[in-house]
Amino acid sequence: MAKTPLQFRHNGREVAIFVDGGMSLLSALRDEIGDHSPKFGCGQGGCGACTVLIDGEPVLSCITLAETVAGKSIETADGLKTGPELHPLQAAFMDNFAAQCGYCTPGMLMAAKALFDHNPDPSRVEVIEAISGNICRCTGYESIINAVLAAARRTERRA
Amino acid sequence: MLELRKDIFADERDDNLKEIGKPTQRQDMLGHVTATSVYFNDHKLQGMLHLKVLRSPHSHARIRRIDLSEAERSPGVRRIIRGADVPHNLNTLLSLINFGKDDEPTLAVDKVRYKGEPIVAVVADSQREAFEALAKIRVDYEPLPTVFDVEEALKPGAPVINETYPKNTFTYHDIYDHQKIRFGDVERGFAAADHILEQRYQMSPIEHAPTETNGSIAAPDTNGRYVVYTSTQALFFSLDTCAKILDVPSNKLHFIGGTVGGGFGGKVDTVTEPLSILGAMLTGRPVRYMIGREEEMLYCAPRGAERIFIKDGIARDGRILARQFRCLFDSGAYTRLSSYAAVKCAAHLPGPYTIPNVYAEVYCIFTNRVPATAMRGFGVTAVDFAIECQMDKLADLVGMDPMEFRLVNAYRDGDMKAHRREAKNTALIECVQVAAEKAKWRIRDDFKRMSSLKEAGGQRPTAPPPVREPILVNRSAGQQRTVYDRPAPPPPEPIRPPPPAPPPLAQPAPAPSHGAIRFSSVFGGRRR
Numbered sequence: 199m200a201k202t203p204l205q206f207r208h209n210g211r212e213v214a215i216f217v218d219g220g221m222s223l224l225s226a227l228r229d230e231i232g233d234h235s236p237k238f239g240c241g242q243g244g245c246g247a248c249t250v251l252i253d254g255e256p257v258l259s260c261i262t263l264a265e266t267v268a269g270k271s272i273e274t275a276d277g278l279k280t281g282p283e284l285h286p287l288q289a290a291f292m293d294n295f296a297a298q299c300g301y302c303t304p305g306m307l308m309a310a311k312a313l314f315d316h317n318p319d320p321s322r323v324e325v326i327e328a329i330s331g332n333i334c335r336c337t338g339y340e341s342i343i344n345a346v347l348a349a350a351r352r353t354e355r356r357a
Numbered sequence: 358m359l360e361l362r363k364d365i366f367a368d369e370r371d372d373n374l375k376e377i378g379k380p381t382q383r384q385d386m387l388g389h390v391t392a393t394s395v396y397f398n399d400h401k402l403q404g405m406l407h408l409k410v411l412r413s414p415h416s417h418a419r420i421r422r423i424d425l426s427e428a429e430r431s432p433g434v435r436r437i438i439r440g441a442d443v444p445h446n447l448n449t450l451l452s453l454i455n456f457g458k459d460d461e462p463t464l465a466v467d468k469v470r471y472k473g474e475p476i477v478a479v480v481a482d483s484q485r486e487a488f489e490a491l492a493k494i495r496v497d498y499e500p501l502p503t504v505f506d507v508e509e510a511l512k513p514g515a516p517v518i519n520e521t522y523p524k525n526t527f528t529y530h531d532i533y534d535h536q537k538i539r540f541g542d543v544e545r546g547f548a549a550a551d552h553i554l555e556q557r558y559q560m561s562p563i564e565h566a567p568t569e570t571n572g573s574i575a576a577p578d579t580n581g582r583y584v585v586y587t588s589t590q591a592l593f594f595s596l597d598t599c600a601k602i603l604d605v606p607s608n609k610l611h612f613i614g615g616t617v618g619g620g621f622g623g624k625v626d627t628v629t630e631p632l633s634i635l636g637a638m639l640t641g642r643p644v645r646y647m648i649g650r651e652e653e654m655l656y657c658a659p660r661g662a663e664r665i666f667i668k669d670g671i672a673r674d675g676r677i678l679a680r681q682f683r684c685l686f687d688s689g690a691y692t693r694l695s696s697y698a699a700v701k702c703a704a705h706l707p708g709p710y711t712i713p714n715v716y717a718e719v720y721c722i723f724t725n726r727v728p729a730t731a732m733r734g735f736g737v738t739a740v741d742f743a744i745e746c747q748m749d750k751l752a753d754l755v756g757m758d759p760m761e762f763r764l765v766n767a768y769r770d771g772d773m774k775a776h777r778r779e780a781k782n783t784a785l786i787e788c789v790q791v792a793a794e795k796a797k798w799r800i801r802d803d804f805k806r807m808s809s810l811k812e813a814g815g816q817r818p819t820a821p822p823p824v825r826e827p828i829l830v831n832r833s834a835g836q837q838r839t840v841y842d843r844p845a846p847p848p849p850e851p852i853r854p855p856p857p858a859p860p861p862l863a864q865p866a867p868a869p870s871h872g873a874i875r876f877s878s879v880f881g882g883r884r885r
Contacts, residue, residue, distance in 0.1 A: 235392035300389030301618030
């Protein structure tokens, strides 16, 4: 099968890979780049476990064609923290016990980060809306919502 | 009194176990929030192959012929596995504890018994090539009559689903076709009752829908061992099941798991591991078998359907005098764990209430539905739903407050339960009292003073008179209606012409909002 060269930014780093026609961004990230932080949950855009940011906007990487991200900037949960310090969202998820099985967590974090980058002081309703495309089957939504709100307060204090 | 040998682990454990009210972090939390927790599918092994199975399109059919000739020539195919390749192609999960007969093949050979049953497995270089080869397999089926309803399956002359159990019921202790409870004399209880309430309850199957689907990766290791990365909830149970199916000593298998992307009971069935290990045995390469989302939802075991009939005889003062159950568990085509669910159900009856006359029969029944399995309190959840609905209806029937009604019938220390065991450490009365208080639900003082303790709670039959006059209508047994039931549908309204459509309103352009855009993007046209 013909392969297509593809270049984009992955968590701030330029990467170049060859992709098959029809390959999803999720497959490209997991299988070609080796970033296992986006998860495969359904492969049909229903669960949000594969959520990544393209140029700051949240998308479902399992139903995004890899070839469409040429030249764009992709952020995944693996790039949330750059040093030993946790990102405020990660720290808040820990403090609020906002993960049980952990499988939806990377997608939740990225959905929450997209909200934060646009709106550093979201209301509860805005948080709920921001994660409305992410399914947590352990049904820990309350603690996840609380974590995102707590992260907002934490960021405010730092500023 | 149980003796605890605390000295053995004295240096490993703080004896101060007062943990309530103090947050303790999960040990896997850092991995979860940094997305570095390793699930089975996060292992990428050198030269890994991919396994997919061909599933039956029929709910019940004889397999006449399987033609693999075209599939074998399909590009990328390394190996095609049939039932005959499975060393011990018949198993039942609880055979590990000598409970039940082997009744389920890993790959169907002569017959399929549910829609989606695996027949052939293809191991190929990529998932895509495995799917392409599956599409080239030709199977000649002879469809057979099907049964999808537990009551139909019990009727004489019903098609036999699973030849291991020709009566379509699981066999307990090699003799009995159901679990039974006989305590007191329900017929005498019904005769003495002021009211009889007979109701039918039903629960549909429920899919666990874990965010991570079932799957495993198996790879050859030194000395004929196989290492298996798996999503299983039951690591050693799965290991032993695989050892039996593959006819190898269990020390040849090294299972690695524990990080599970949601299970809820749906990852105890060992559906992928035997095939991925067999694939690794037959190809000498690592083999990954991950269930797709569609397969997970349609063909992986759900919580089973249950149909429950309850007949109660109740005295005017609120005491339940007799309770009769008939519980029908839909096990689907194979036993899996439903046989055990029926035992748990029987052990749970008649709920946490003291009833002098109890009669119950609990069946584990085979149908052509997808096999059922464990899920969060299985065997108890549906029957508790039925019992508590019934309790509300009974309270209504005698004109009592539903909480006070439960207090009248709650078991207390020293009561004899239907299983002929004395009730000990009971606390339902206290639970109801606290629940009432928390919910700001008023119960009368006599009920606030009740206690589960034998000496402290007063005599049960001296229940206070009901708040309002009981309903004295002599109802016929059968499906009776209470205020808790949905009202009968109103007579159809005469058809009127539809009102004219309102003029279209000018819609403001929707503001960008992240979750909503992504979510609607799946179904609408606004996907990026």
